[in-house]
Amino acid sequence: xxxxxxxxxxxxxxxxxxxxxxxxxxxxxxxxxxxxxxxxxxxxxxxxxxxxxxxxxxxxxxxxxxxxxxxxxxxxxxxxxxxxxxxxxxxxxxxxxxxxxxxxxxxxxxxxxxxxxxxxxxxxxxxxxxxxxxxxxxxxxxxxxxxxxxxxxxxxxxxxxxxxxxxxxxxxxxxxxxxxxxxxxxxxxxxxxxxxxxxxxxxxxxxxxxxxxxxxxxxxxxxxxxxxxxxxxxxxxxxxxxxxxxxxxxxxxxxxxxxxxxxxxxxxxxxxxxxxxxxxxxxxxxxxxxxxxxxxxxxxxxxxxxxxxxxxxxxxxxxxxxxxxxxxxxxxxxxxxxxxxxxxxxxxxxxxxxxxxxxxxxxxxxxxxxxxxxxxxxxxxxxxxxxxxxxxxxxxxxxxxxxxxxxxxxxxxxxxxxxxxxxxxxxxxxxxxxxxxxxxxxxxxxxxxxxxxxxxxxxxxxxxxxxxxxxxxxxxxxxxxxxxxxxxxxxxxxxxxxxxxxxxxxxxxxxxxxxxxxxxxxxxxxxxxxxxxxxxxxxxxxxxxxxxxxxxxxxxxxxxxxxxxxxxxxxxxxxxxxxxxxxxxxxxxxxxxxxxxxxxxxxxxxxxxxxxxxxxxxxxxxxxxxxxxxxxxxxxx
Amino acid sequence: xxxxxxxxxxxxxxxxxxxxxxxxxxxxxxxxxxxxxxxxxxxxxxxxxxxxxxxxxxxxxxxxxxxxxxxxxxxxxxxxxxxxxxxxxxxxxxxxxxxxxxxxxxxxxxxxxxxxxxxxxxxxxxxxxxxxxxxxxxxxxxxxxxxxxxxxxxxxxxxxxxxxxxxxxxxxxxxxxxxxxxxxxxxxxxxxxxxxxxxxxxxxxxxxxxxxxxxxxxxxxxxxxxxxxxxxxxxxxxxxxxxxxxxxxxxxxxxxxxxxxxxxxxxxxxxxxxxxxxxxxxxxxxxxxxxxxxxxxxxxxxxxxxxxxxxxxxxxxxxxxxxxxxxx
Numbered sequence: 001x002x003x004x005x006x007x008x009x010x011x012x013x014x015x016x017x018x019x020x021x022x023x024x025x026x027x028x029x030x031x032x033x034x035x036x037x038x039x040x041x042x043x044x045x046x047x048x049x050x051x052x053x054x055x056x057x058x059x060x061x062x063x064x065x066x067x068x069x070x071x072x073x074x075x076x077x078x079x080x081x082x083x084x085x086x087x088x089x090x091x092x093x094x095x096x097x098x099x100x101x102x103x104x105x106x107x108x109x110x111x112x113x114x115x116x117x118x119x120x121x122x123x124x125x126x127x128x129x130x131x132x133x134x135x136x137x138x139x140x141x142x143x144x145x146x147x148x149x150x151x152x153x154x155x156x157x158x159x160x161x162x163x164x165x166x167x168x169x170x171x172x173x174x175x176x177x178x179x180x181x182x183x184x185x186x187x188x189x190x191x192x193x194x195x196x197x198x199x200x201x202x203x204x205x206x207x208x209x210x211x212x213x214x215x216x217x218x219x220x221x222x223x224x225x226x227x228x229x230x231x232x233x234x235x236x237x238x239x240x241x242x243x244x245x246x247x248x249x250x251x252x253x254x255x256x257x258x259x260x261x262x263x264x265x266x267x268x269x270x271x272x273x274x275x276x277x278x279x280x281x282x283x284x285x286x287x288x289x290x291x292x293x294x295x296x297x298x299x300x301x302x303x304x305x306x307x308x309x310x311x312x313x314x315x316x317x318x319x320x321x322x323x324x325x326x327x328x329x330x331x332x333x334x335x336x337x338x339x340x341x342x343x344x345x346x347x348x349x350x351x352x353x354x355x356x357x358x359x360x361x362x363x364x365x366x367x368x369x370x371x372x373x374x375x376x377x378x379x380x381x382x383x384x385x386x387x388x389x390x391x392x393x394x395x396x397x398x399x400x401x402x403x404x405x406x407x408x409x410x411x412x413x414x415x416x417x418x419x420x421x422x423x424x425x426x427x428x429x430x431x432x433x434x435x436x437x438x439x440x441x442x443x444x445x446x447x448x449x450x451x452x453x454x455x456x457x458x459x460x461x462x463x464x465x466x467x468x469x470x471x472x473x474x475x476x477x478x479x480x481x482x483x484x485x486x487x488x489x490x491x492x493x494x495x496x497x498x499x500x501x502x503x504x505x506x507x508x509x510x511x512x513x514x515x516x517x518x519x520x521x522x523x524x525x526x527x528x529x530x531x532x533x534x535x536x537x538x539x540x541x542x543x544x545x546x547x548x549x550x551x552x553x554x555x556x557x558x559x560x561x562x563x564x565x566x567x568x569x570x571x572x573x574x575x576x577x578x579x580x581x582x583x584x585x586x587x588x589x590x591x592x593x594x595x596x597x598x599x600x601x602x603x604x605x606x607x608x609x610x611x612x613x614x615x616x617x618x619x620x621x622x623x624x625x626x627x628x629x630x631x632x633x634x635x636x637x
Numbered sequence: 638x639x640x641x642x643x644x645x646x647x648x649x650x651x652x653x654x655x656x657x658x659x660x661x662x663x664x665x666x667x668x669x670x671x672x673x674x675x676x677x678x679x680x681x682x683x684x685x686x687x688x689x690x691x692x693x694x695x696x697x698x699x700x701x702x703x704x705x706x707x708x709x710x711x712x713x714x715x716x717x718x719x720x721x722x723x724x725x726x727x728x729x730x731x732x733x734x735x736x737x738x739x740x741x742x743x744x745x746x747x748x749x750x751x752x753x754x755x756x757x758x759x760x761x762x763x764x765x766x767x768x769x770x771x772x773x774x775x776x777x778x779x780x781x782x783x784x785x786x787x788x789x790x791x792x793x794x795x796x797x798x799x800x801x802x803x804x805x806x807x808x809x810x811x812x813x814x815x816x817x818x819x820x821x822x823x824x825x826x827x828x829x830x831x832x833x834x835x836x837x838x839x840x841x842x843x844x845x846x847x848x849x850x851x852x853x854x855x856x857x858x859x860x861x862x863x864x865x866x867x868x869x870x871x872x873x874x875x876x877x878x879x880x881x882x883x884x885x886x887x888x889x890x891x892x893x894x895x896x897x898x899x900x901x902x903x904x905x906x907x908x909x910x911x912x913x914x915x916x917x918x919x920x921x922x923x924x925x926x927x928x929x930x931x932x933x934x935x936x937x938x939x940x941x942x943x944x945x946x947x948x949x950x951x952x953x954x955x956x957x958x959x960x961x962x963x964x965x
Binding site: 072077078079230231232236239240246249263266269270272296298299300301302304305308309311312314492493495496499 | 667673723726727728729730733737793796797800801804806807808809813816817909910911912913914915919923926927
């Protein structure tokens with residue numbers, strides 16, 4: 001796809017560009033069949049007038065396609081992120097399909113100074129919103145001056161747009177160039193922009209549409225609009241138009257996406273989108289994308305109903321909500337009957353079940369026990385992961401710690417496999433080293449307070465297989481004299497307990513896995529935030545030392561947190577990975593989290609006659625599956 | 638009679654006031670608030686919402702106030718302005734969300750109720766009159782089966798069968814092609830094609846229960862002396878049956894009307910979720926899970942109001958139907 005290059009001189013800068021821009025000239029652009037009639041009647045300008053001067057030329061996965069068809073998907077409930085992922089993945093920069101780098105999207109080219117403090121975005125000249133209005137630097141400036149810098153709309157500037165406590169400064173250079181300037185280095189700006197955050201910029205950018213809802217530009221009429229919408233105040237009304245999921249409930253909002261809404265996401269009726277006639281990408285033959293004319297989302301209440309749709313051939317391409325072992329088997333069984341094939345949706349995290357013992361638990365005795373590394377190592381050695389694999393994961397998995405996946409830049413074999421070998425004897429020896437070697441009448445170990453070591457681990461009821469696995473772990477641990485209870489709790493309740501640092505132990509999916517996931521979401525590598533369930537209070541300290549639940553962490557944690565701050569300031573993936581490796585060395589030595597088995601691959605369905613869908617893609621919110629695989633170039637044969 | 642009605646009305650309002658307080662408290666009982674689940678969603682995406690932003694949101698939604706202040710804001714809006722507040726999760730006025738779902742909910746519950754009665758009444762009467770006949774055994778067996786099988790399970794099984802072997806699109810009330818279409822004969826036809834399955838699932842349990850109740854009640858009546866007297870006086874079997882014992886045995890049917898109204902909202906939530914029905918139940922469930930206070934609170938208030946009013950109506954009907962109730 002694109003490429004990042006680094007110049008030798010300071011001012012030469014890093015740049016991103018598209019390798020094959022310019023292979024199609026204006027004369028070659030081809031009109032999508034569905035729009036030919038409108039153009040002929042004069043209701044729509046011809047394709048070369050709708051495209052920017054330099055459209056993005058997208059190389060299809062397999063071959064150039066033909067126009068037509070409807071892509072049917074299904075959403076669950078009222079705020080499903082799939083809509084944002086599959087047809088809303090348009091931003092200034094995006095992930096490449098392999099998730100190995102950031103490439104240009106709406107921006108044609110980005111210049112970065114070597115310090116990582118200045119980012120110059122070159123927009124495409126002549127680009128237009130889906131309603132035909134021009135898209136220029138002024139739109140980005142509207143987002144910056146009137147949304148991001150407006151205290152009523154953005155009470156606090158998000159961390160990824162700050163350097164320390166100083167928010168970004170955005171300047172207009174000319175009509176198609178803007179500069180993002182930071183007071184200190186912000187090395188992760190482009191990576192963050194490629195995740196879900198990036199869509200918040202473009203959603204709040206169409207100034208010509210949004211000004212009517214902004215108090216500054218419509219001081220007289222705004223009260224009437226607020227009253228009509230029955231909104232609490234003007235900022236609520238405005239944010240309903242721009243933030244997720246409100247922005248999908250509004251057909252009026254102009255977009256830069258391949259498709260635009262015609263029936264909004266209201267919760268009961270089917271959501272419908274039709275092709276955006278002003279979309280800025282073409283294929284190498286000059287055909288304006290997308291190939292597919294229409295996208296629909298049925299709204300379902302239950303995951304099983306979505307699985308049913310999939311096996312009945314009523315979903316054309318989807319992997320969301322089709323996870324799980326049992327589902328995989330049913331999906332495979334119905335392939336021929338319903339005319340679809342499977343593609344691999346590889347979980348981006350590495351572990352199907354991380355066991356986090358809270359080292360900052362509110363119970364002082366447990367805290368003392370959990371902080372002993374020998375205790376954690378002993379418990380890890382006591383787990384029979386091969387048996388877990390056979391009984392719970394149908395042999396599809398393998399023993400693994402909460403570590404980067406094999407084949408990634410950050411992969412560390414020792415970290416991935418240490419203490420995974422089932423060895424009850426070594427486990428007992430290791431546990432004896434903690435000093436808790438005295439046992440009670442039932443042969444359970446006694447803790448520092450002279451009472452039996454006993455604690456509960458929270459498991460979300462929505463992941464039943466984790467509860468089953470944890471029951472087996474309970475048995476393994478009882479065999480080495482440690483009593484654990486499985487506490488099955490509703491997922492959001494478990495989450496609320498974790499945020500308040502109320503859990504003694506918790507199991508969750510996790511472990512960095514893919515490189516960029518570990519970089520962007522390192523909560524399983526060190527106490528990064530309140531979701532680092534093995535030491536919530538230390539993580540809270542990193543985000544906000546003044547929080548009532550925060551506790552000052554020990555030196556090794558502070559070092560990791562300092563390194564992470566350093567990495568955020570480092571521009572370029574190579575430099576970032578180097579720092580991340582230092583963080584991971586400490587993680588490996590500390591062994592915070594007990595991993596069990598690697599998460600087995602999941603599958604999604606794709607109709608046999610739909611082409612240009614990659615056979616493997618990472619599956620995580622940080623990658624925005626399947627957005628980066630360029631759904632605009634999917635087509636029906 | 639008028640005093641009876643008035644007294645009941647006073648009780649009704651007292652109950653509703655108490656329920657509204659309790660409902661509001663119960664929703665606030667679990668740890669965290671709407672912002673916990675909101676920030677959970679944000680944190681999932683990388684933790685960009687820091688404590689300043691959370692404080693600002695707390696202010697915007699009024700979540701920093703003690704519960705009684707929040708309660709007053711909510712209840713005074715309802716009492717004085719008819720304003721149920723805004724749903725945090727949907728960013729829409731609560732009343733709009735509730736009305737959106739109301740039509741389909743009434744339709745579905747109404748049809749289910751009618752089907753239940755049409756099926757349960759004759760069968761119940763038959764199996765009481767022809768007690769221990771083979772058909773009675775069959776009906777009794779099916780009745781117990783209907784009572785025992787959870788309706789969501791029945792729904793899942795039927796959905797699988799119909800989609801796997803008949804290729805029907807079984808979720809929701811419309812085929813994908815008609816969901817967004819304007820109302821037309823074809824759309825009504827499509828609705829009819831889809832309606833019978835949820836109605837069947839939802840009616841099974843109620844029908845089975847009513848058959849049992851009807852049978853038991855009627856058997857009690859059939860052997861009372863007044864029936865014998867009427868028969869001795871030469872009254873025809875059919876006329877006798879429908880004029881006296883059946884009328885008396887009908888009382889429990891009338892009592893069920895009290896349940897019909899609240900069932901409109903909360904009836905068979907799990908089944909509605911499984912079948913992706915656009916009714917009120919799934920909305921209530923998601924509001925409770927997300928701690929979307931005003932939406933959940935308004936729903937519970939509505940539910941209580943409907944229960945109380947439903948009970949009132951059924952009591953009045955009973956009083957009208959059966960003089961013994963009136964004078965008791």
